Amino acid sequence: MAGTSIPLMAREAGRWSALGHRDGLLWGSYLGSAPDPHRTSVLVEGSARSRATTCSCPSRQVPCKHAVSLLQLWSAGQVPDASPPDHVSTWRAAVSHPAKPRRTMHPEAAAKRAAQRQERVRLGLDELDVWLGDQVRAGLAALRRGGYGPVDQMAARMVDAQAPGVAGMLRALPARFVGDDWPARTLEQLALIRLLVAAHRRLDDLPSDLAETVRSRVGYPTSRESVLARPAVRDQWAVLGHVDVVDYRLTSRRVWLRGERSGRWAVLLSFAAGGASLDSTVLPGVTIDADLHFYPGAGQHRALVGTEHGRVDGVPDVPGVGARRAAEQLGDLVAADPWAERLPVVLHGAPVPPEQDGGRWLFRGEDGAAVPLLPGVEAWPLMARSMGDPVDVAGEWTRRGFLPLGFLPHPLDPFFSVEVVSR
């Protein structure tokens, strides 16, 4: 902390009253320029996955300056241990167990509610289907000329229709309006949306695994509790890579794990909005002995960590595959989940620099076949490690190329910090 912050802090401390902390919960009242003090609470640890703050001040910044000041006082040891007042305890209970409200709903009522939702989604998707047909009838060039506006409008309609997954697919459309191959990439996305609409119409006839996949792609909610109630897959899960995606409102993180015994892949997703921090409890470079609970659906990688039995630093050797084998695996994945965007894989091979400036990097598998790296990937750290010799690299194999996320057996060693900015 800078030398000037101590006197500043003393001045700040004078504005606080009713300060206290217990079990990672901080609270206090801050007297600013307003006649009434602001009531501020911060949760820094405990069962909540990320830090949570609340404050009665009108600021929309999260955390607000009062929460930051409270944290500073706390780290300077100026917040005494105390019993939390009622309003603080209530708040804590709310942020610690956000998904608890309607706990006991009558089965009939639940079924009725589910049917209502499905009907609402169906109506929304019917409307979308007409819109999709219109786009292809008028031509993609017209769609592109329209830009974000019409697409965002349709996406908002899908949110209203309780199909947020479809809304997300629509919002990803304009990003495809650039590059030489934009018509093909745009058609691809429209076609996958249309496929989802068609699949949703037949939801009740589909095999249950595929029906779950469709429901999850459309955006039907799956509660944490219901996922954690599914059978556990216990294994030594090696954490091999992660990628953060920065959208304009929301940051999301994918953390990839691979079970040592099962060879199964899992992805942990976390989201953060408004400057909150992402879940960092499981990051590359460790192996956790844990029960994982997978979300329902065919080709599903998404899982939650149930009980963690232990963890060790480092990851075991994972046998990498060649490019041809990885391509076959993507085929299998798409057969199970046609909307799948990425295949987690450990490739064994070497990066090959582009032949000329502006060309694309390749990753050549030991089987002699090569896949392009995703455009924009920082390939030099990969090259330094390999220099033509085969290395094992964990990453995501997508339709557009390979995104390397970590070297094995030291996923964090070459300081891969992958951040993708969308839009």
Added chain:
Amino acid sequence: MSGWDDLVTTALLGTERRALPESLPPAVGRLAVARPDAGPPVLDAAAGYVSYLTAGARPAACPVPDPAPRQVIDLAPEPAQALLRRLLDAGDAALVDEWLAECGERGLGVRAGSWTALASAAAGSSGPDRSLVRTALGERGLAFLRLNPAWRSVLRPPRSAGGGAAAGDPTAHPWSDTSTRQALDAVRVTPPLGRRRVSVVPPGAGPHLQQVVADADLGAWRRHTGLAPGPLLDLLRSSSPEHVEVLTAGFAEAAVRQRHAAWATALARSGHVTPELVAVVPGDDVDALALSWGGDGHDHARVARWLTLLPAPWSAVLTDAGLRLLASARLDARAGRRLGLVLGHRAALSAHEQAQRTAGQWSARPAEGTRASLAAPPGLLEAAEVLARRVEIRQAFGATARTEETP
């Protein structure tokens, strides 16, 4: 692929203008159930096609890349590698240089995981020393450098030191006897006895005079006037102030070229300091100068400027003078910071504890290693901080902080 391309063209132009293509693979074509509105069939066919292409895509064959040379040097120990990463992240080129020098002295190399960051830093205009970088990369790392055109500048051998024509190699720039004669004619000390003065003939000779003096043999002045450099400069200042600037500049240029220690010392003592000139002053004389500084009569900012011109390694006397000057709190923030950083980098490592102690006097909570709460004089914390980092570098390579002999 023509079936897919056909489909894309239809979608691009719109089904109002172009029909559903007939060239689709049968399995895909079956999905496109014909109906009055051709929009949905195009999308259905496309959806099938996307899965068809994704599942059927097979990566192309690629020739084996050329092998790179093996790395023959051993790598620096892990704590040192981790420290290098931190220094690179902090963007401190001088400390990175220090790390690289230590690494090079031990004949060790940088691990591949840091090559990219090191190469990028060295390619920048104020990055680490490129020849140190090349040594630490080793054969394999050099092959890596050659792959990226953006790093070409790191591969280039360093430009010759000094850059300009004034570089101080006496054999390359011998004085000229003609100039010596001209100089002795132009600058005279008269009369031989009694109340002497320096005079210039013709008066107001300007840049030409400076050049003549710069090209003259410095030893000739003593032979002709009987005056040592110091007394001659004193006499010049007292009797002919209007010529001090031009003549001093000429003497200084000559002192650098002829590596004339006595003249360099006398000029430095008279207040004329340039990096080139200070490099010619013998260490003991620099120390003696430093000891004479720091009194109330001195211009502290000027002394600080002088100190920053002195090359590494600094003697204990110089370091002490620098620390005293910083602790006196008589420098403004900018001058203090500059001197602190220079001192941190040029002092011997043995000064580390002294610097820490001096800085610690201002620190409210030295045990926690926090910055001082009472503002320490500018530069003092910087000096202690840089020295601490340098000690850390030695320790990371597995050496206890060596107490280096001071020159």
